[in-house]
Amino acid sequence: MKDALRTVRAAVALQWRSAPVASATVLALTACTGAVAAMGGWLTKLLLDELGRGAQVDSQRALGLAVGAAAVAGGAMAVLNLTEYLNGVIRWRVTLEVERALFTKVSALESLRYFEEPAFHGQLRLAEQAAQEAPQQLSELVLAVIRAAISVVTLSAVVLSVSPPMALLLLLAGAVGLGAQLVRSRWSARLSEALVQTYRWRDFYHSLLVDVRAARESRLFGLGELLRDRMVTTLGRASARELALARKGAAMQASLSLLTAGVTALGAFIVVRGAVEGRHAIGDVALFLAAVAGIQSAFTGLVVQMQEAGRSVLTFGNYLQLLALPGRTAGPSRAVEPLRRGVEFRDAWFRYDTRGPWVLRGVNLFIPAGGSVGLVGINGAGKSTLVKLLCRFYELERGQILWDGVDVREFEPRALWQRMAATFQDFMTYDLTAAENIGLGDVAHLKDEARIRAAARLADIDDKLAALPAGYETLLSRTLEGEDGDGAPGVSLSGGQWQRVALARALMREDVDLWVLDEPSSGLDAEAEFGIHQTLQRHGAGRARLLVSHRLSALRSADTIAVLSRGQVVEQGTHEELMAAGGEYARLFSLQARGYQDPRLVSRTPEEEAA
Numbered sequence: 001m002k003d004a005l006r007t008v009r010a011a012v013a014l015q016w017r018s019a020p021v022a023s024a025t026v027l028a029l030t031a032c033t034g035a036v037a038a039m040g041g042w043l044t045k046l047l048l049d050e051l052g053r054g055a056q057v058d059s060q061r062a063l064g065l066a067v068g069a070a071a072v073a074g075g076a077m078a079v080l081n082l083t084e085y086l087n088g089v090i091r092w093r094v095t096l097e098v099e100r101a102l103f104t105k106v107s108a109l110e111s112l113r114y115f116e117e118p119a120f121h122g123q124l125r126l127a128e129q130a131a132q133e134a135p136q137q138l139s140e141l142v143l144a145v146i147r148a149a150i151s152v153v154t155l156s157a158v159v160l161s162v163s164p165p166m167a168l169l170l171l172l173a174g175a176v177g178l179g180a181q182l183v184r185s186r187w188s189a190r191l192s193e194a195l196v197q198t199y200r201w202r203d204f205y206h207s208l209l210v211d212v213r214a215a216r217e218s219r220l221f222g223l224g225e226l227l228r229d230r231m232v233t234t235l236g237r238a239s240a241r242e243l244a245l246a247r248k249g250a251a252m253q254a255s256l257s258l259l260t261a262g263v264t265a266l267g268a269f270i271v272v273r274g275a276v277e278g279r280h281a282i283g284d285v286a287l288f289l290a291a292v293a294g295i296q297s298a299f300t301g302l303v304v305q306m307q308e309a310g311r312s313v314l315t316f317g318n319y320l321q322l323l324a325l326p327g328r329t330a331g332p333s334r335a336v337e338p339l340r341r342g343v344e345f346r347d348a349w350f351r352y353d354t355r356g357p358w359v360l361r362g363v364n365l366f367i368p369a370g371g372s373v374g375l376v377g378i379n380g381a382g383k384s385t386l387v388k389l390l391c392r393f394y395e396l397e398r399g400q401i402l403w404d405g406v407d408v409r410e411f412e413p414r415a416l417w418q419r420m421a422a423t424f425q426d427f428m429t430y431d432l433t434a435a436e437n438i439g440l441g442d443v444a445h446l447k448d449e450a451r452i453r454a455a456a457r458l459a460d461i462d463d464k465l466a467a468l469p470a471g472y473e474t475l476l477s478r479t480l481e482g483e484d485g486d487g488a489p490g491v492s493l494s495g496g497q498w499q500r501v502a503l504a505r506a507l508m509r510e511d512v513d514l515w516v517l518d519e520p521s522s523g524l525d526a527e528a529e530f531g532i533h534q535t536l537q538r539h540g541a542g543r544a545r546l547l548v549s550h551r552l553s554a555l556r557s558a559d560t561i562a563v564l565s566r567g568q569v570v571e572q573g574t575h576e577e578l579m580a581a582g583g584e585y586a587r588l589f590s591l592q593a594r595g596y597q598d599p600r601l602v603s604r605t606p607e608e609e610a611a
């Protein structure tokens with residue numbers, strides 16, 4: 001109960017913070033409309049009583065009453081329209097506020113762990129929905145309560161004057177309806193939470209059906225029908241459960257309607273009999289019936305609002321929980337000094353899951369300031385994991401990563417990121433302009449054309465981008481177009497060209513001490529790869545560099561090469577030293593080198609010649 005109250009308070013506060021003037025106006029207008037029902041009913045009663053006076057009717061008074069009743073009804077309509085418009089304003093403001101708050105939090109989350117948890121994504125989805133709906137629904141509920149309270153109090157006085165037991169019956173029926181809706185809200189909230197992963201699967205299949213990259217495999221392997229069936233089946237499963245709940249709700253609603261109809265019929269019976277027996281005037285009958293209908297409609301309005309608001313409030317908790325996640329690292333944080341000696345992994349142990357296997361088992365590795373370390377190892381050896389740990393996307397379970405001897409946990413990750421540049425194996429391709437695709441590497445210089453082009457030149461992609469239809473302003477996308485729809489058509493780049501763009505993005509950062517390049521040239525042709533590595537060597541001089549590649553020839557010129565195997569650095573030295581040692585590196589290198597050799601070009605031994 002305490003939690004529910006806290007949630008309600010937070011949702012109401014969210015709306016008031018987002019749209020205070022509109023909220024206050026709607027509140028005032030609603031208070032007016034609450035009184036309007038009774039006022040209209042009263043004017044109608046007076047009119048009917050006046051008309052009932054036969055020959056003594058005061059026609060001017062009757063006309064005045066008729067005009068008054070019509071004006072009240074017209075005024076109520078105008079107020080209703082204005083309220084609807086203001087509710088639209090509130091909804092729009094709350095949506096902006098919710099998106100701002102949620103995605104400020106999401107981008108402040110430093111660890112990548114959250115993004116790998118299905119529960120986090122489910123919660124985010126529920127939070128977005130509930131936070132956009134709950135404040136408005138709650139305030140509509142609050143308004144419905146005010147409206148209902150005013151209507152019920154004013155109209156009950158009327159009913160009470162005619163038949164006190166009837167007033168009690170009406171209130172009882174209303175209370176039963178409200179209780180039933182509370183139960184229904186709880187069912188509905190539980191179902192929303194239970195179905196969130198089902199809907200995420202539906203979205204996943206949907207995205208595969210429309211994504212251009214997925215479309216290639218989908219066509220070639222004939223996956224279209226399979227994916228469509230899975231999407232439809234998932235949707236069907238969700239719909240079946242939604243429908244089952246709707247059936248339960250409809251049955252409950254039907255019982256409540258029967259109850260209400262019974263109470264109305266009873267009321268009509270009492271008052272009509274009173275009129276027949278001469279105890280009530282005809283105006284009293286009309287007023288009584290209007291009051292009964294008014295009270296019932298007030299309760300019905302309340303009940304509808306309650307069902308909607310109840311579900312949203314129950315799921316609104318997800319929004320509050322997400323906002324309460326620890327975002328940026330709090331507590332003491334040291335300034336990250338320019339790197340002088342180097343970065344060191346010291347007995348680093350890591351696994352993605354505390355129940356899963358170790359990925360790093362006591363890694364020791366030193367990346368000297370101004371020097372380059374090549375990291376090699378077979379698939380799954382843990383190279384990219386080591387890179388992610390160096391970037392502090394995860395925390396070590398044991399051991400340390402030291403920046404000039406200082407444990408990196410003493411720094412705010414953000415401060416550390418400012419001293420690094422990186423390209424990742426699964427680098428991003430943004431559906432933005434060419435200039436932005438590179439400028440994002442240093443947002444402070446997002447519009448700095450000279451710097452963007454300098455970075456592009458280093459990555460050897462400047463000529464290509466400058467020659468695009470709108471040069472650097474060309475959109476690198478085949479699926480989006482400018483928001484106004486009249487921009488130049490977007491273009492797509494080749495895999496290797498995209499990789500150069502990603503590299504240029506990393507090279508945007510000039511004032512950095514550490515470069516982390518995870519497979520920066522895997523998509524490049526041999527000549528381009530050679531050129532890029534020459535550039536990296538030249539441009540990277542003075543920075544600590546960690547280079548990961550499967551093409552061992554690309555790492556040949558690194559100051560040292562480390563071989564990662566089964567979660568440990570098993571060999572380290574220069575290319576020559578490692579070749580001379582004849583270990584894992586020499587084996588891998590010879591294997592690759594042999595793959596490039598054409599037997600016709602390799603000189604044969606005299607025995608081979610003779611054979």
Ligand SMILES: Nc1ncnc2c1ncn2[C@@H]1O[C@H](COP(=O)(O)OP(=O)(O)OP(=O)(O)O)[C@@H](O)[C@H]1O
Pocket residue numbers: 116352359377378379380381382383384385386425
């Ligand atoms: N996000 C993750 N969650 C759980 N396990 C992961 C995750 N990322 C990687 N792994 C596991 O960690 C191990 C090391 O993966 P990693 O990507 O670091 O290897 P790698 O040496 O970079 O491989 P490759 O040469 O194929 O790129 C693998 O067994 C992989 O399954």
